[in-house]
Structures are given as structure tokens and as C-alpha cells.
Amino acid sequence: xxxxxxxxxWDEHLVDERDDGSALIYIDRHLIHEVxxxxxxxxxxxxxxxxxxLNANVAVPDHNVSTDPMERALEGYSGVAEVTSRVQLExxxxxxxxxxxxxxxxxxxxxxxxxxxxPEQGATLPGMTIVCGDSHTSTHGAFxxxxxxxxxxxxxxxxxxxxxxxxxxxxxxxxxxxxIRSGVTAKxxxxxxxxxxxxxxxxxxxxxxxxxxxxxxxxxxxxxLCNMAIEAGARAGLIGVxxxxxxxxxxxxxxxxxxxxxxxxxxxxxxHSDPDAEFDLELSIDASSIEPQVTWGTSPEMVTSVxxxxxxxxxMQTDTSKKALRRALDYMGLEEGMSLTDVQVDMVxxxxxxxxxxxxMRAAANVIQGHKKAPSVERALVVxxxxxxxxxxxxxxxxxxxIDAGMEWRAPGCSMCLxxxxxxxxxxxxxxxxxxxxxxxxxGAGGRTHLVSPAMAAAAAITGRFTDPSQxxxx
Amino acid sequence: MQAFTIHDGWVVPLDRSNVDTDLIIPKQFLKSxxxxxxxxxxxxxxxxxxxxxEASPDAARRLDPTFSLNKSEFSNASILLARENFGCGSSRExxxxxxxxxxxxxxxxxSFADIFKNNAYKSGLLPVELDEAVINALFxxxxxxxxxxxxxxxxxxxxxxxxxxxxxxSVDPFRRQCLLEGLDDIGITLQRESAISAFEAKHRQxxxxxxxxxxx
Ligand code: SF4
Numbered sequence: 001x002x003x004x005x006x007x008x009x010w011d012e013h014l015v016d017e018r019d020d021g022s023a024l025i026y027i028d029r030h031l032i033h034e035v036x037x038x039x040x041x042x043x044x045x046x047x048x049x050x051x052x053x054l055n056a057n058v059a060v061p062d063h064n065v066s067t068d069p070m071e072r073a074l075e076g077y078s079g080v081a082e083v084t085s086r087v088q089l090e091x092x093x094x095x096x097x098x099x100x101x102x103x104x105x106x107x108x109x110x111x112x113x114x115x116x117x118x119p120e121q122g123a124t125l126p127g128m129t130i131v132c133g134d135s136h137t138s139t140h141g142a143f144x145x146x147x148x149x150x151x152x153x154x155x156x157x158x159x160x161x162x163x164x165x166x167x168x169x170x171x172x173x174x175x176x177x178x179x180i181r182s183g184v185t186a187k188x189x190x191x192x193x194x195x196x197x198x199x200x201x202x203x204x205x206x207x208x209x210x211x212x213x214x215x216x217x218x219x220x221x222x223x224x225l226c227n228m229a230i231e232a233g234a235r236a237g238l239i240g241v242x243x244x245x246x247x248x249x250x251x252x253x254x255x256x257x258x259x260x261x262x263x264x265x266x267x268x269x270x271x272h273s274d275p276d277a278e279f280d281l282e283l284s285i286d287a288s289s290i291e292p293q294v295t296w297g298t299s300p301e302m303v304t305s306v307x308x309x310x311x312x313x314x315x316m317q318t319d320t321s322k323k324a325l326r327r328a329l330d331y332m333g334l335e336e337g338m339s340l341t342d343v344q345v346d347m348v349x350x351x352x353x354x355x356x357x358x359x360x361m362r363a364a365a366n367v368i369q370g371h372k373k374a375p376s377v378e379r380a381l382v383v384x385x386x387x388x389x390x391x392x393x394x395x396x397x398x399x400x401x402x403i404d405a406g407m408e409w410r411a412p413g414c415s416m417c418l419x420x421x422x423x424x425x426x427x428x429x430x431x432x433x434x435x436x437x438x439x440x441x442x443x444g445a446g447g448r449t450h451l452v453s454p455a456m457a458a459a460a461a462i463t464g465r466f467t468d469p470s471q472x473x474x475x
Numbered sequence: 476m477q478a479f480t481i482h483d484g485w486v487v488p489l490d491r492s493n494v495d496t497d498l499i500i501p502k503q504f505l506k507s508x509x510x511x512x513x514x515x516x517x518x519x520x521x522x523x524x525x526x527x528x529e530a531s532p533d534a535a536r537r538l539d540p541t542f543s544l545n546k547s548e549f550s551n552a553s554i555l556l557a558r559e560n561f562g563c564g565s566s567r568e569x570x571x572x573x574x575x576x577x578x579x580x581x582x583x584x585x586s587f588a589d590i591f592k593n594n595a596y597k598s599g600l601l602p603v604e605l606d607e608a609v610i611n612a613l614f615x616x617x618x619x620x621x622x623x624x625x626x627x628x629x630x631x632x633x634x635x636x637x638x639x640x641x642x643x644x645s646v647d648p649f650r651r652q653c654l655l656e657g658l659d660d661i662g663i664t665l666q667r668e669s670a671i672s673a674f675e676a677k678h679r680q681x682x683x684x685x686x687x688x689x690x691x
Contacts, residue, residue, distance in 0.1 A: 015674045026674055028685045042510040055689045088508050102691040161664045256684035264684050
């Protein structure tokens with residue numbers, strides 16, 4: 001019988017399996033950032049251990065860094081005002097120095113969100129097992145790699161053993177077929193999938209995305225889709241390797257070259273599910289019917305199309321769902337049944353590991369060009385995912401488009417995605433955000449988040465409310 | 476993790492029952508990014524005369540000379556003698572880290588809170604449950620001004636008391652094995668070192684590009 005892509009990656013990395021199903025799998029790449037690593041390094045210190053294989057690791061600061069260009073011009077982390085954040089950042093540097101871990105530091109042009117930096121540098125390669133103390137490690141599955149988040153004690157375990165104690169997941173495939181309509185992006189596909197299966201829909205599964213709407217996506221789009229596999233409950237998202245994958249990887253600094261490239265490609269071409277592979281669960285979605293999406297609630301599954309409405313409480317089936325809806329609407333400051341296009345936004349955030357790659361910058365700039373930010377929009381931040389994205393966008397003049405429209409062009413980092421740094425949504429303010437989580441307080445205590453694509457966020461910046469980008473010209 | 480086989484050490488008494496984890500390490504010290512650095516704040520409220528002030532964390536504070544850990548005769552102690560239900564309250568592993576960092580290898584008490592006990596094993600701190608009568612006798616001797624040492628033998632699950640007699644205790648067999656061999660989860664995985672190395676060698680040969688040097 002044929003094997004799924006996940007089966008192949010699992011078999012390739014299985015060191016040892018026990019009768020009770022617990023297994024030891026080998027980890028090829030371990031990505032490290034400042035928030036979840038300090039106790040792990042301390043654990044190594046306490047036990048007098050060293051990392052097993054230094055070249056398997058790459059570290060980068062991202063969560064706490066300042067994205068204010070003026071503060072970033074200052075020496076080291078001195079632009080980070082909050083002491084606990086600064087200490088966490090400084091600790092990453094000293095731990096990497098102490099343990100000889102390769103670090104891309106803040107002053108480096110390649111610095112960025114760990115899930116943007118990894119693929120850019122070729123630190124992410126097809127066929128790898130990739131872990132990081134961060135749930136959005138699922139992003140890297142776009143390369144036909146087995147990638148998922150781990151906890152701090154597992155960070156320590158991987159550093160010390162180059163392995164992970166784990167159990168095999170089940171196989172789930174979602175096929176998205178059909179031509180997607182203009183104005184619809186990978187983000188809309190991701191949100192539509194989550195709206196359909198719910199935030200626990202893929203719990204316990206490795207989630208493979210397939211179908212013509214997926215294979216027609218660029219690598220940037222595929223990363224956006226796999227990034228949000230975790231919001232659908234799956235620790236790992238997966239997409240098979242094809243020529244789009246290989247073209248992206250070719251020539252990346254940490255990618256193989258010459259003879260090694262040839263043999264790597266020969267192997268990578270086998271990284272897709274066999275035609276006769278069996279999945280534990282399968283779902284087909286007509287991608288051509290998907291419209292631009294916008295979340296209205298406090299969970300990514302509380303989502304509808306931009307032409308849609310906030311649901312009615314009376315339409316909810318159970319008491320629990322009625323209560324959940326009531327609570328979400330109270331927090332979000334919305335009325336049941338209202339049209340999403342009538343919802344006014346105060347802030348716009350274009351950034352995060354979901355949507356801060358060059359293509360996202362282009363998509364947003366394309367909508368913004370020739371327009372101004374609506375006066376009612378108090379702040380509109382554009383935060384490139386890495387120094388390289390920033391440089392590329394500037395070379396294309398995208399920064400000028402944003403600045404001319406009255407938006408802020410920032411330095412790379414996680415920024416307002418989780419508000420660990422100074423970029424926050426103020427209490428009661430409403431933000432159109434290209435990030436991945438709309439939980440209460442995620443972007444700042446009392447802040448109200450609506451998840452959208454970069455094009456939708458850009459359109460909201462111009463009109464001050466949710467707007468289908470494809471209808472912008474006719475307004 | 477440090478292995479625990481036989482430990483010979485001086486005893487320091489903490490004569491109160493239901494010592495909770497907040498007393499062991501107060502919550503204001505949990506903001507730390509570290510698993511180390513808790514030792515100086517072990518039993519912080521009992522140990523210092525001035526309360527900890529978050530606004531001036533480095534301010535000098537006087538040790539309370541009446542607290543047992545501060546007494547010179549107990550300054551080298553590595554065994555903490557306590558009353559029943561030691562380590563109750565929150566699940567914070569910081570409590571164990573603080574004790575270990577201070578230099579405690581073993582807590583002897585009539586009973587322990589479950590989570591604390593579990594946490595202790597993970598850091599090589601041995602919780603020893605002895606009969607209440609034995610504990611009472613030890614407290615009595617210490618209160619009379621004697622200085623005591625104990626020999627704790629995990630292999631034999633026995634404590635040799637100052638008078639040469641011994642008392643028995645028991646530890647879950649799996650945990651006992653882990654402690655004797657100094658194994659935590661990582662240690663257990665490292666026992667499969669030959670399997671890991673064999674896999675790694677094969678993997679390196681098949682996919683050499685995964686093993687190239689990273690130049691940053
Ligand atoms: S951008 Fe947001 S989701 Fe992504 S790694 Fe940073 S904080 Fe996490």
C-alpha cells in the first residue's frame with residue numbers, strides 16, 4: 001500500500017519505536033527564539049550537558065524586539081524599553097555564545113520572524129524534521145518537511161539528544177480544487193478551512209493540503225496556509241514537493257549545491273503522498289466558491305466572507321454556543337446580524353509569520369497604491385517579516401507607497417501579532433490584522449482583532465471598514 | 476540530572492507542617508526566565524528581616540538569625556527535616572529548583588504533597604518519607620542542641636540514624652531507577668545513544684546536505 005507524505009517523513013526519521021507506540025524521531029533542524037529557550041539552556045547547564053549537534057540549530061530574536069526604526073538604530077537591545085523583554089533578548093545572545101549555537105542577531109540584515117527567516121535562509125529544506133518552541137512551526141510544512149512546535153522541556157530534550165520522544169499522528173488530507181477568484185489569497189483559504197472544520201477539526205492529525213488551488217500557490221502562499229494548520233488543531237501542516245518548491249529552495253544560502261543539490265532533488269521529488277495512500281480522514285473543498293474572509297469573533301473559526309454577516313444568537317443550536325456567541329460579541333463590540341462591511345476599524349496591522357513575506361507586502365501595496373489611509377484609521381503598521389523582506393520591499397519602492405498613504409513602515413519582528421513588544425492594540429480598539437490569532441487580549445488587553453489577508457487589511461486601511469479588495473476600484 | 480545513590484549529610488530542621496510552595500519560593504520570583512537563580516530566595520519570607528521589594532530588588536537585606544537555615548551550626552546542611560504535607564500548594568517546579576540550588580539533596584518528612592514529590596524526582600531531589608515517630612525523635616534531638624548527620628541509602632531504601640539504627644522508606648521503582656542512574660527524560664533518551672548514533676551515521680550518509688556546517 002502507498003504511503004502518505006507524513007508516513008514517508010516519519011519512516012525516514014524513526015530512530016526507535018516501543019511497543020506502547022512511543023517513538024524516538026531524529027530532528028534535522030531546531031529553530032530557536034528568545035521566549036521559549038532560556039529555561040532549556042539553563043537545564044543543560046544544570047545537568048552539565050552540551051547540545052548534541054550544533055549545526056542543527058539556528059537562533060534568532062523576534063518576539064520581543066522593537067519594530068520602531070529609531071529604536072532599532074540604537075546599539076544592541078538598548079531600544080527595548082521593557083526590562084523583562086530586554087533581559088530575555090540578551091539571554092538569547094549569551095546562551096548562544098555559551099553553547100556555540102549559530103545566531104542571527106538583531107543587527108543582522110537576515111534577522112526576522114523565525115518562520116520567515118528559516119525558509120529564506122534555506123535553513124528549512126524539504127524532507128527535514130523541523131521543530132521550534134513555537135506552535136507556528138507548522139509553517140515549514142509547506143516545503144514537504146515534518147515541522148511542528150514543541151514545549152520548553154522538549155527544546156532542552158532536542159538540544160541534548162537531537163531527538164524527540166513522540167507518538168505518530170493520524171493522516172488528514174484537505175483537497176482544495178478549482179480556480180480561486182481574484183482578491184482571494186492563501187489566507188482566505190486557510191480561514192475558510194478553519195471556518196469549515198473548526199479549531200479542533202484536525203487535532204491529532206498531520207494535515208496535508210492538496211488540490212489544484214494549493215499547487216497553484218506560490219511558496220509564500222503555501223507557507224501562509226500551513227502556518228494556520230495549527231489554528232485548525234493540527235500540529236503539523238504539509239504540502240508535497242513540486243517544481244515550485246525546488247525553485248524556491250534553489251540557491252538559498254543554507255541549501256545544498258552542486259552534486260549534493262542533484263541528489264537532494266532526486267530524493268525530494270519523492271516527497272508527496274502516493275496515489276494509493278490512505279488517509280484516516282479526507283475532505284474536499286471547492287476553492288472557487290471561497291470569498292475573501294474576515295473573522296468576527298474571538299476564535300479563528302468565528303469567520304465569514306466579507307459579504308457575510310455576524311451570526312444571530314437565535315440560530316445557534318445549543319446553549320453553550322449561544323453563550324459563546326454572546327460573549328464573543330460583547331468582547332468584540334458587535335451586534336448580531338450586522339454586515340461585516342459596516343464594521344469600522346481603528347487600526348491596521350500588516351505583518352506576522354502568517355503574512356509578512358514579500359508577496360504579502362506586494363499584495364498590500366498593490367491595493368494601497370494611489371490611495372490614502374482613511375482619517376478614521378488611527379494607526380496602520382506595516383511590519384516586514386525579516387530584514388531581507390524589508391530590503392526587497394524598499395528596492396521595489398513599496399515602503400514609499402505605504403508611507404505616502406499615511407501608514408508606518410517598521411523594522412522586522414513579531415510586533416502586534418502578540419504584543420510582547422511595545423506594539424499593542426489599545427483596549428476597545430478594533431484592528432484589521434493579517435496575523436493568525438484573534439483570542440481575547442492577543443494583540444493587547446481589551447484589543448479587538450479581525451483576521452484578514454494583506455489585501456483585505458490594505459482595503460480596510462483605505463476605507464476604514466471591511467471591504468472586498470476587488471470592489472475597491474468601483475467605490 | 477545528578478544521580479542519587481547514597482547521601483551523607485548534615486540536617487537542618489524546619490519545624491512546621493504544611494509548608495507550601497509559596498513559602499518555599501514566593502510568587503514574585505517566578506517572573507524569571509531562568510531555572511537557576513532561585514537559591515537566594517528559598518524561604519525568602521522566613522529568611523530575611525526586610526521583605527523583598529520589587530522596586531529595588533538588589534537592596535541589601537538582613538538575614539533573620541532566628542531562622543534555622545541562617546544558624547551557623549546548620550550552614551553546611553544538605554538534608555531538610557520537615558513536618559507532614561511538605562510542598563503543598565501550587566505546582567511550581569521552581570520550589571524544587573530553589574531547594575536544589577541552595578544545596579538540599581534530600582527532604583525528610585512524614586509526608587509530601589504529590590506534585591512536589593513528582594517535581595522533586597525530576598531534579599534529583601530525594602523526598603524521604605519516614606515514620607512520624609522517627610521524625611519526632613530527630614526533631615527532639617535537634618531541639619536539644621545536637622547537630623545531626625544522616626546517611627540516606629536509596630539503593631537499600633534505608634536511612635542510617637545518628638544512633639546507628641536504621642529506618643526504611645520506599646520509592647516508586649521506576650523513579651528509583653531514574654534517580655540511581657541520574658536519569659531524567661533526557662537521560663532515558665540518552666540511554667538509547669547507540670541507536671541514535673547508528674541512525675545519525677546512516678542518515679548522514681544518505682542525506683549529507685543535512686549535516687553541512689552553518690555559517691552565520
Ligand atoms: S509572528 Fe506571531 S504567531 Fe508568528 S512566531 Fe511571532 S508571535 Fe508567534
